[in-house]
Amino acid sequence: MQKYDPATEVDFVVIGSGAAGGVMARQLSQAGFSVVVLEQGGWGAYGHEQDYSKDELANRFPAPVDRLMSDPSLQRNTFRRSAAEKAAPGGHNYGCVIGGGTVTYGASSWRHLPWEFNEASTFGGMAGTGIADWPISYDELEPYYTMAEWELGIAGERVDTPFMAPMSKPYPLPPQPIKSSGALFKLASAKLGLTVVPNVAAIITQPYKGRGACINCGMCSGYGCQTKARSSSAVALLPDAVATNKCEIRANAYVREISVDRSGKVTGAVYFDKANNNREVFQKAKVVVLSANGTETPRLLLMSKSARFPNGLANSSGVVGKYLMSGNGGGASALFEHPLNEYKGCVTGAAILDYVPNDMKRGFYGGGRMTARGFTSPMEYGLGGVHGAPTWGVAYKKALIEQANRKMVIANFVTQMPIETNCVDLDPEVKDAWGLPAMRITSTSHPNDFKVMEFFRDKAVEILHAAGAKEVWADGINDSRGGAHSRGTCRMGNDPKSSVVNKFHRAHDVPNLFVVDGSSFVTGGRNHPTMTISALAFRAAEHLAAAAKTGNVKI
Amino acid sequence: MSEDDRRQFLIQAMTGVSAAWLAASWPQIAAAADNSWGQSDGNWSQFAFFTPAQGAEVEAMAAQIFPTTDTPGAREAQAIIFIDTALTTFAKGQQAVVTAGLTDLNARVTAQGGRSFAALSEAQQVALLTAIQTTPFFRAIRDLTIMGVFAAPQHGGNFNKVGWKLIGFDDALNFHTPFGSYDV
Numbered sequence: 001m002q003k004y005d006p007a008t009e010v011d012f013v014v015i016g017s018g019a020a021g022g023v024m025a026r027q028l029s030q031a032g033f034s035v036v037v038l039e040q041g042g043w044g045a046y047g048h049e050q051d052y053s054k055d056e057l058a059n060r061f062p063a064p065v066d067r068l069m070s071d072p073s074l075q076r077n078t079f080r081r082s083a084a085e086k087a088a089p090g091g092h093n094y095g096c097v098i099g100g101g102t103v104t105y106g107a108s109s110w111r112h113l114p115w116e117f118n119e120a121s122t123f124g125g126m127a128g129t130g131i132a133d134w135p136i137s138y139d140e141l142e143p144y145y146t147m148a149e150w151e152l153g154i155a156g157e158r159v160d161t162p163f164m165a166p167m168s169k170p171y172p173l174p175p176q177p178i179k180s181s182g183a184l185f186k187l188a189s190a191k192l193g194l195t196v197v198p199n200v201a202a203i204i205t206q207p208y209k210g211r212g213a214c215i216n217c218g219m220c221s222g223y224g225c226q227t228k229a230r231s232s233s234a235v236a237l238l239p240d241a242v243a244t245n246k247c248e249i250r251a252n253a254y255v256r257e258i259s260v261d262r263s264g265k266v267t268g269a270v271y272f273d274k275a276n277n278n279r280e281v282f283q284k285a286k287v288v289v290l291s292a293n294g295t296e297t298p299r300l301l302l303m304s305k306s307a308r309f310p311n312g313l314a315n316s317s318g319v320v321g322k323y324l325m326s327g328n329g330g331g332a333s334a335l336f337e338h339p340l341n342e343y344k345g346c347v348t349g350a351a352i353l354d355y356v357p358n359d360m361k362r363g364f365y366g367g368g369r370m371t372a373r374g375f376t377s378p379m380e381y382g383l384g385g386v387h388g389a390p391t392w393g394v395a396y397k398k399a400l401i402e403q404a405n406r407k408m409v410i411a412n413f414v415t416q417m418p419i420e421t422n423c424v425d426l427d428p429e430v431k432d433a434w435g436l437p438a439m440r441i442t443s444t445s446h447p448n449d450f451k452v453m454e455f456f457r458d459k460a461v462e463i464l465h466a467a468g469a470k471e472v473w474a475d476g477i478n479d480s481r482g483g484a485h486s487r488g489t490c491r492m493g494n495d496p497k498s499s500v501v502n503k504f505h506r507a508h509d510v511p512n513l514f515v516v517d518g519s520s521f522v523t524g525g526r527n528h529p530t531m532t533i534s535a536l537a538f539r540a541a542e543h544l545a546a547a548a549k550t551g552n553v554k555i
Numbered sequence: 556m557s558e559d560d561r562r563q564f565l566i567q568a569m570t571g572v573s574a575a576w577l578a579a580s581w582p583q584i585a586a587a588a589d590n591s592w593g594q595s596d597g598n599w600s601q602f603a604f605f606t607p608a609q610g611a612e613v614e615a616m617a618a619q620i621f622p623t624t625d626t627p628g629a630r631e632a633q634a635i636i637f638i639d640t641a642l643t644t645f646a647k648g649q650q651a652v653v654t655a656g657l658t659d660l661n662a663r664v665t666a667q668g669g670r671s672f673a674a675l676s677e678a679q680q681v682a683l684l685t686a687i688q689t690t691p692f693f694r695a696i697r698d699l700t701i702m703g704v705f706a707a708p709q710h711g712g713n714f715n716k717v718g719w720k721l722i723g724f725d726d727a728l729n730f731h732t733p734f735g736s737y738d739v
Contacts, residue, residue: 054728057706061645180735187737217728343724345734366658378705378724383698392620392688392697397628404722405735441684 002034002245004322006283010034011548011555013269013285015255015300018039018100019530020517020537021291022233023148026240026540028289029247033548033555034332037241037285038253038271041096044068044103045224046234046251052224056379059223068224070096074433077295079481087427089415092326092441092482094293095428098251099234101115101293101484102530106221106348107202107230108413109154109531110369111145111165113356114138123358126365129417129446130323134522135494135503141535142168144542148534153208153231154201163195163353173205176214179409180340181372184518188202188466194354199371202231202530203346211235214346220375221347253281256436258288258304258313258513266313266513272434286555287512287548291537294486294518295325298424299439301500301515302492314507314515319500320490321425325524327485328434328445330453330477331370331410332460333387334469339405342374348411349373356526364451366415368526370460372410408467409475410460413527414453416480417446418488441482453477487529490519505540512553516540604642604650608671609657613638615673616693619680619699627717634703637712641699649695656692663687 001322004010011033014024021037029035040064045051053059053066062068065476070093095101115122117134125131146169151482155173158164175198178186185196203214214229228235241247252274259267261284268284290297298321302312313321342349349372354365376385382400385407389399422444426437444455457474464472493499496508505520507513516537518529525532547553602610614635621629629635642650660672663683669675672683687693703712705719707726713719719726733739 013704055707055709057702057710161653177631177732177734178738180737183737215728215735216730216732218730219728235655336737338721340737341735345732375724378722379702379721380717381704382701382718392700394622394624397621397624397626401721403627404724 001242002248004034004036004248006281009038009268009284009286011285012036012287012289013038013283014260014289014291015269016100016291016296016517017098017294018233018291018293018517019102019247019533021100021289022102022237022241023537024289024291024536024541025247025249025517026237027538028545029241029244031545031549033246033364033545035247036285037238037247037249038050038255038269038283039098039100039249039251040254041070041098041100042067042205042252043251044097044099044234046098046238049224049228049235050226051515052226054217054219054223054226056219056377057443060379068097069093069251076432077439077441077482078427078430079441079443083421083442086366087440087442089270090482091431092295092439094295094484094486097234098249099232099238102230102232103224103234104222105484105530106347108348108371108528109149109156109200109202110526110528111167111535112138112525112532114530116523117141119358119523123360123365126319126417126448128419130420131418132491132493132498132522135492138165139280141539144535145531147538148531151538152202152236152534153204153211154200154202154531155205157198159197161195161197161353163356164197171200173208175199176201176203176205179342179345179349179372179374181280181342181374182545184336184340184373184408184467185350185352185372185463187468188463191466192463194352194463196352198350199346199385201346201348204229204231209236211269216345218343220343221251234527253274255292255300256303256432256434257299258290260304260306260308260313260510261321262308264308264510265512268423278434287514287544287553289544290513291514291517293484294326294489294521295424295439295441295517296484297515298489299426302426305402309509314490314513315507316509317497317500321423322420323488323491324422324424324441324443324486325416325418325488325521326441326443326480326482327527328416328449328453328478328480329412330457330475331342331412332457332464332472332474333407334464334467334472335403335406336408336467336469337406340374340408340475341405342408343377343405347373352463355456362455364448364455366448366452367413368414368452368456369528370456370463371411371413372408373411374479375405377464408464410463412453412456412460414449414456415526416449416524418491418523420448424486424489443480443482445479448475450479485518485527485529487518487521487524491522492520493522504543505536514540514544534535566705569602596660602639603640610635610639611674612657612660615680616684616696617703619684620697620700621704626721629700629704631714632704632717633714634712637703637710638696638699638708640711641702646699652691652695656690656695659692660687
């Protein structure tokens, strides 16, 4: 791998190596630019993926060197429902390894639908929300969805339905098999007149670009993939960047500040080299690309205060960190007569799409995707998975055995309104393990969003009954508390007064700072953010490379 | 539940055996796995943490938490070995809670005229555990017992994969369709 002396000014520093950072690193280095990627997580099993553990105990509580997710006891964060409360220690975490969240994610890869880019003007606004149009249209982004799907390797079925985005090209790989939960979805849908499609996933079902197909091991979401079938940044993007000999990837590099000069331009990033006693390193760069995820990106901007940017970098609008959408959910579960064996194959099964579009007749604004799934892993299931039984003893054991393989779960991925007061900021008291201000998350969903969650929960119950379940129970609704799907916190827009970045992800306030990840979202779609993050990054990278070559960005 | 929530679920579920102490002292589990008692002969004088008397008490607790019925339970899974190993390695932080809990258990047994928890009748054992089921001690043993039934055998419990067999879990890690009864 190419190595750069931190004192040498490289063309680009990319902060983060996940869904967005991986794309930026690959595209910019392939365009001939020098790139340093700074990732706060470790290497994981990068380059020797066969060593990823499928041991549930080891995976859930890894040794520090094997961590794939951030650790809330180190990457401390606090949570509160509203500004009136004092925030309490929170459990927010996210992918934290070379490849970011894509190393362990469920890999659902849905596109946003065309009207999800202009919801404000299509359906009107809503009091108490910051719903707004994106500065780009679906048509502008469509070629980059296609590019992302083919570069990464996405498996799915192009179905001609108003519930899926129109595609200029089919998916490169056939979809995952329909599991028993999907077959039951079909049974219910035949009665209810609904549309079931296989999950669209970044998990290859046939050999693709030198990687092997999924072997349906089942220890999937939350685990590293031993066969490289999951099309993570770590296997589908970063090796290409390294192969250019223009890109250096640095793991264990925890950025604490993006530095600026007196003219207000960024000059590079200061990071703690976690593998070397947290030695401070300043990496000089002509341009900084910030792709640290929807919560760490705004936090880093807010920590990067200077005389010139007293409210945080790129924050003259005051919008940095605001409009956080971290994902609402809820659903229902059921028991069927015969075993489903849902532990085989990837976690997320088929989807019902009929309630994706908005329909104000339902009494709320929004929609969502319903996904089929089932049994969790053995230890997790044993510790908490039994419905309607005590937590130990004969009755517990009986229920545990009876329910184990007969359980189906519907998990809903739904709209969440962007609200100004839902935000990421810096906790005034709590510090993280490196002495930096802890991230503070403040979030309460809009009353509309509770109606959405309740609607989908009730639909899930109805569908499970229609599928012939022996017993059905509502799992309740989950108002978000953070997590890896966080979006919206550096929203893009044409007006520097109300947005952080422009339509090409350039910070309005800083000409050589680009912010590309889930934070760029204006509205949240129907959750499932990763495919849109990937597409935005391919588009941003193309623009950025062109701008750098023409002098529009100074390299 | 969203996928993130699912990922977080275990941590939230383990309020008794807090994730923090597990995570903080994890590195030793690899070492523990290496000298696992996977093929135990049932001779509990080999306990690493418990005295033989303590081990017998906790083993009896585990046998009520995940009982042997018409199918194997914690006893056949040798969950006690997992628990003992855990308490000298990654669960070291829970030693004080467990030791104090055992002292309290002993006092309760004595107060009702018993010799040891293990020597109580089945009904008495269940009643006593019910009385303490909200204590950190019980929750720690409960969670460790269940982990000892369902964690991979190299960690000491789940002997002969009995836990996995009970819930129909096949650890082949390589499957072909059809997976279940409805996708045939």
